[in-house]
Amino acid sequence: MYRHILIPTDGSERAHRAVTHGLALAKALGAKVTAVTVEPSFDVYAVPSSRDYAMSGAFAEHAEHAKAHAGKILTAVADEARAAGVSCETAQIEEDHPYEGIINAAKARGCDLIVMASHGRTGIAAVVLGSVTNKVLTHTKIPVLVCR
Numbered sequence: 557m558y559r560h561i562l563i564p565t566d567g568s569e570r571a572h573r574a575v576t577h578g579l580a581l582a583k584a585l586g587a588k589v590t591a592v593t594v595e596p597s598f599d600v601y602a603v604p605s606s607r608d609y610a611m612s613g614a615f616a617e618h619a620e621h622a623k624a625h626a627g628k629i630l631t632a633v634a635d636e637a638r639a640a641g642v643s644c645e646t647a648q649i650e651e652d653h654p655y656e657g658i659i660n661a662a663k664a665r666g667c668d669l670i671v672m673a674s675h676g677r678t679g680i681a682a683v684v685l686g687s688v689t690n691k692v693l694t695h696t697k698i699p700v701l702v703c704r
Contacts, residue, residue, distance in 0.1 A: 562667035567629040574703040578671035655691035
C-alpha cells in the first residue's frame with residue numbers, strides 16, 4: 557500500500573503524536589520514513605538598519621540556530637524510528653512557506669503518503685494564521701493522513 561511516508565514535524569507535542577502514529581504505520585506496512593522539519597529562511601528585514609554592519613553575523617547566527625533546532629527535532633525522530641525498527645531518513649528544509657517545503661519534499665523523495673498533525677486552531681486564529689495542514693491538503697495530490 558504505502559511504501560514511503562513523509563512525516564513533517566515542528567517538534568511540538570501534537571506533531572510528536574503524528575510522528576508516533578506515522579512510525580507505527582510505517583512499521584506495520586514495512587514502509588520507510590522521511591522526517592522533515594521546515595525552517596524559515598533568513599529575514600534581512602528583521603535586522604535593524606542600525607545593525608547593517610552586523611548582517612553577516614546575524615545571518616550566521618540564524619543559520620546556526622536553525623541547524624541546531626532542526627537537528628534536535630530530527631535526531632529525536634530518527635532515534636524513535638531506530639527503536640521501532642523503521643528505516644528513517646531526515647531532512648531540514650529551508651522554506652518561508654512550510655506547506656510548500658512539505659509538498660516539495662514529498663514529491664522529491666517519492667513519498668506516497670504524508671502523515672502530519674493538525675494544531676487544531678479555531679476561530680480567528682485559524683483565519684489569521686491559516687493552517688499548514690490545510691494548505692498541504694489543498695495543494696498536494698499525495699494522500700495526507702491528519703493526526704489530531
